[in-house]
Amino acid sequence: MSSVRIKSVVRNVVEKSDGSPEPFLGLEDLASGTGRLLVNELPLKAAEDSIRHKSGDVLFSKLRPYLAKSHLPQVPGTGTAELLVLRPGGLIDAKFLLYVTLSQPWVEWANTTAYGTKMPRTSWELIGDYRTWLPPLEEQRRIAGFLDIETARIDQLAAAREVQISALEERELAVIADMLSGGATSNDGRATGWPWLPNIPPAWSIGPVYAYFSTELGKMLNADRASGMNQRPYLRNANVHWYEIDTSDMAAMSFEADEVNRYSVSPGDLLVCEGGAGVAEAAVWDGRIEECYFQKSLHRIRKSSALPVEWLMYWLRFAKSCGVFDAGGNLATIPHLTGEQLRQYRIPIPTEGQELVRNTGRSIDYMAKVRRTLGQAQSLFAERRQALITAAVTDQFDVSAASGRGVDSA
Known part of the structure; x- marks a missing residue:
């Protein structure tokens, strides 16, 4: 060739x-x-x-x-x-x-x-x-025409999957909204004054985060701590996503003995991103690393009442989708959720949160599995698309003979 x-x-x-x-x-x-x-x-x-x-x-x-x-x-x-x-x-x-x-x-x-x-x-x-x-121009145009048709088929399938993924996200938010509102409406509920969550059951209350949870911001990283003697793994906002914590890429810094209680994480702690594009994203730590800490880019939330931390996690998920944490409409401003802001936010307080969280968690876990399957399909479509393009423009097959087969067998 x-x-x-x-x-x-x-x-x-x-x-x-x-x-x-x-x-x-x-x-x-x-x-x-x-x-x-x-x-x-x-x-x-x-x-x-x-x-x-x-x-x-x-x-x-x-x-x-x-x-x-x-x-x-x-x-x-x-x-x-x-x-x-x-x-x-x-x-x-x-x-x-x-x-x-x-x-x-x-x-x-x-x-x-x-x-x-x-x-x-x-x-x-x-x-x-x-x-x-x-190849000659005529052959180039034939290859380009073939790829136009075949990649359009792939794109059509990928677009259909994207619609399904979007529908799942909408369903997820609807499930969370139903939990946070207790299914209350304007006819049988109590008005909250929040346009994004207008009603809760009359028996519920509304209270600040600090009354039900304790919050702590992590340790700031600097050059001395990055090279200190007592190096320990720590979590940062890049590790925390909605409902899950990725420990495949962990960093380390020095933590002294008197900092263990303040900056360590225990199973059941909720970790919340303090700033950036992922502001407010939150997940519960499962204790997979025996001794683990957290950086200043994260808040650690611990329950100080009967209300489970997952309730706050789902509230954060829904509140962010409704624009509660937007940076004042200024797209040039990096949004931040400071410790004081987080503590002062008022949230609905249910009479029985454990069962609501448990039922919502089961629904979201199922939707997450479906979404992962759809995401894997999207990745395969992208791989198939590039492989097809690569093969066609590097003379790995005759497009005239391949026309009509395309993605139907992918």
């Missing part, structure tokens, strides 16, 4: 914007691995240092976290300077080039050639040496 360097058939065009408002493409607007936009319409923007492109150019992200992001724009516009503008020459079809940039060998080459420490990125000088199979 003969191959050519991509830079022999493609030019990297760097044309700065003249400052006029044009449709602007950011990395956040691109789906990974598909070439598709995540938005219906790009915003008009006069962005400094933006790069102009035209219809028929292929845009590829040179930033390592986004190396699987490519796009073939239908209209001229501008984009972030983190995009390489690849303009096909007369020997390569634009759609074929797009699929080349979505293939596994291309992404691996881009990853290998990325340089830098904090935000590694590749460059045209490096990625331009990538070698690709280049």
Whole structure:
């Protein structure tokens, strides 16, 4: 199989914007691995240092976290300077080039050639040496047409799974809302004054978190503690997600003997993320590590009443979905849930929380299993999509013979 360097058939065009408002493409607007936009319409923007492109150019992200992001724009516009503008020459079809940039060998080459420490990125000088199979134009267009059809089938199946996943999330929130409200309505309940949870049973009360739980913020990390003598594993917000704690990537720092009670976690403790995109995400520690601690990015919650910590966990889940912890509408602000804020939040207090939590937990566990199965299917679709693209643009099979088989057997 003969191959050519991509830079022999493609030019990297760097044309700065003249400052006029044009449709602007950011990395956040691109789906990974598909070439598709995540938005219906790009915003008009006069962005400094933006790069102009035209219809028929292929845009590829040179930033390592986004190396699987490519796009073939239908209209001229501008984009972030983190995009390489690849303009096909007369020997390569634009759609074929797009699929080349979505293939596994291309992404691996881009990853290998990325340089830098904090935000590694590749460059045209490096990625331009990538070698690709280049059949005649007619064959390139036939391959691109085949991939258009087959990837559309995969995308259709993935979209159906996504609808199911979204429906499960809505069902989960509905189950939690029913638990937190005790099934009360405006006809038979007590008004709370909260638009997102308007009624609770008359026999229930409302009280602050501090009256039912004790809270503690974890230990701050610094250079001395990271290299101290008494190194112990600790949990940080990256380990905590809704209902589960991931201990596959644990860090360690020094904890002294007098800090054990304050900063250790015990089975049954609730850990809550203090800030960032995962603010308020919470899970119960199961004691899988005998001696474990927690960092300042987490709150540790312990029950000081009969109310189980899972009640607060489910309240946090529902409250976040309703925007209770949003950062005042300022998207540039990183949201935080301080210890004082957490203690002062008022929550519904049921007459019997254990049974409600137990029943809700069973329902959510079942939905989580179904969601994991659907998520695995989505991963398989993504793998199948890239494998199909890779095989087609590297001459691993004849698309004419393969047409019509596609994903039906996947």
